[in-house]
Amino acid sequence: MDLDKLMGYMPALLEGARNTILLTVISVFFGAILGLFLALGRLSKNKFIDRICWFYIWLFRGTPLLMQLFFIYYALPNIHPSLTLPGQWIPALLALALNSAAYLAEIIRAAIQSIDKGQMEAAKALGMSYGQAMRRVIVPQSYRRLIPPVGNELIALLKDSSLVAMIAMTELMKVTNQISTRExxxxxxxxxxxLFLAMTTFFTVIFEKLEKKYSVYE
Structure with missing residues (x-):
């Protein structure tokens, strides 16, 4: 393949890269929201809630992402037609977000538990309930500690997003496979x-800058 022909495919590759970034960022965003609730559930004194959240994390961390993707895209419609999700974007986002949530939940839980216990005691001394203390004191302080591991999870998911090519979603890996097969x-x-290296490097630099700006050691 000559250079001119290769450059002719760059718009398609860049479009695929754009979809990869969108898929990753949206999945991590929703994964972080669900992960926060899972983390709080694991820290709950209610044993039933704790066990439910533990089971979710155990299930999604213990099975391959590709299997989860296939289950959502292929198995759910076989279980019942009403469970069919439209297109490829929604199943891909759902699979990546649910998987990401399991990993982010443990990251968030570790960050919350790293906060000195005296902070909770001080909040309670001020008359705050457990929920108020978590929302106003503990969780906000854990944000800085989350930056490095969340950055690592985002970059890992960016690379794992190539798996959605298996359900024919048009992202960078799918576009590359199509061109390779055609040519x-x-x-x-x-x-x-x-392009993958450029994307991972971009996010690595962003999170390194955030880590320096909001360093817990400052």
């Missing part, structure tokens, strides 16, 4: 790999 030439994987 019978694997050279297209070189610019695709460069």
């Amino acid at each position: 019978s030439n694997a050279a297209i994987y070189i610019p695709a790999a460069i």
Whole structure:
């Protein structure tokens, strides 16, 4: 494949890269919201809630992401037609967000538990309930400690998002596979790999800057 022909495929590759970034960022956003509730559930004194949240985390961390994706996209419609999700975007987002939530829940839980217990005692001394103390004192202080591990999770999910090509979603890996098959030439994987490196480097730099700005050691 000559350079001119390769450059001709760049718009399609860039479009695929854009979809990859959107898929990753949206999945991590919703995964973080669900992960926060799961983390609080694991810290709950209610044993039933704790066990439910533990089971969710155990299930999604203990099974392959590809299996979860196939279950949502292929198995759910077989269980009942009403469970069919439209298109490829929604099943892909759901699978990645649910998977990400399980990992982010443990990250958030560890960050919350790292806050000195005296903070909770001080909040209670001021008349706050457990829920108020968590919402106003403990959780806000844990944000800084979350930056490095959340950055790592986002970058890991960015690479894992290539799995959604298996359900024919048009992202960077799917576009690359289509071009490679059509041209019978694997050279297209070189610019695709460069784009993945560029995306991971971009997010790495962003999170490094955030970590320095909001360092817990300042």
